[in-house]
Amino acid sequence: MNTTANGTVLAGAEKEQPHRGGMTRSSVTPNNRFLYQTISAFATLVQYRDAYTSGHQQNVSDLARSIATELGLSRNQIEGVRIAGTLHDIGKIAVPMAILAKAGQLSGEEFNLIKTHSQVGHDILKGVDFPWPVAEAILQHHERPDGSGYPRALEGEAVILEARILGAADTVDAMASHRPYRPAKGIKHALRELDVGAGLHYDHAVVKACRYLFMEKGYKLLNSNATI
Numbered sequence: 001m002n003t004t005a006n007g008t009v010l011a012g013a014e015k016e017q018p019h020r021g022g023m024t025r026s027s028v029t030p031n032n033r034f035l036y037q038t039i040s041a042f043a044t045l046v047q048y049r050d051a052y053t054s055g056h057q058q059n060v061s062d063l064a065r066s067i068a069t070e071l072g073l074s075r076n077q078i079e080g081v082r083i084a085g086t087l088h089d090i091g092k093i094a095v096p097m098a099i100l101a102k103a104g105q106l107s108g109e110e111f112n113l114i115k116t117h118s119q120v121g122h123d124i125l126k127g128v129d130f131p132w133p134v135a136e137a138i139l140q141h142h143e144r145p146d147g148s149g150y151p152r153a154l155e156g157e158a159v160i161l162e163a164r165i166l167g168a169a170d171t172v173d174a175m176a177s178h179r180p181y182r183p184a185k186g187i188k189h190a191l192r193e194l195d196v197g198a199g200l201h202y203d204h205a206v207v208k209a210c211r212y213l214f215m216e217k218g219y220k221l222l223n224s225n226a227t228i
């Protein structure tokens with residue numbers, strides 16, 4: 001098995017099922033082995049720099065993959081969502097730790113710096129010829145269906161489904177986690193936030209799938225003690 005620092009990144013590469021419309025997993029070819037190893041290296045880079053973001057990326061990756069599965073996406077799309085989740089905040093390496101870990105309220109200037117991370121993540125990965133829209137999903141993961149997101153204020157389905165899934169999964173894990181500036185708010189609070197924002201900040205179908213996972217299927221975030 002191709003293991004990684006966190007033991008999760010390469011798990012998908014070993015399965016034997018075919019993807020629809022993309023890579024096949026009937027064998028791990030040298031090329032896609034390098035691909036998964038490179039993804040793992042990027043994830044490890046984040047782990048050395050910022051343990052919170054590393055754990056957050058793993059949690060978002062797993063929840064986003066589960067939502068994509070619940071929505072009935074193809075195996076290939078599910079894998080793309082999983083990989084985009086694994087790397088979605090990689091652009092935070094360009095944000096000073098003093099800002100990422102700040103306990104007090106962020107100034108407007110500091111928040112604007114944090115907001116650059118989706119563009120930076122895109123720019124880091126845009127030259128990688130992934131068989132999935134990884135760089136675009138990362139660029140769009142803070143876009144919102146009502147146009148209130150960033151960096152381009154895209155609306156509705158102009159936000160690709162992969163990014164809409166990441167946006168909801170990102171919110172759930174962020175709210176369920178303790179942050180330097182606030183205590184954890186918990187899963188119930190996060191699911192309520194998704195419900196209130198359904199159709200505005202979050203895709204209706206994605207919200208429904210996410211709620212179903214936690215409430216009916218007993219889903220739990222990977223690196224978290226958060227319970228319903």
Ligand SMILES: [Fe+2]
Nearest residue numbers: 088089141142
């Ligand atoms: Fe983000």
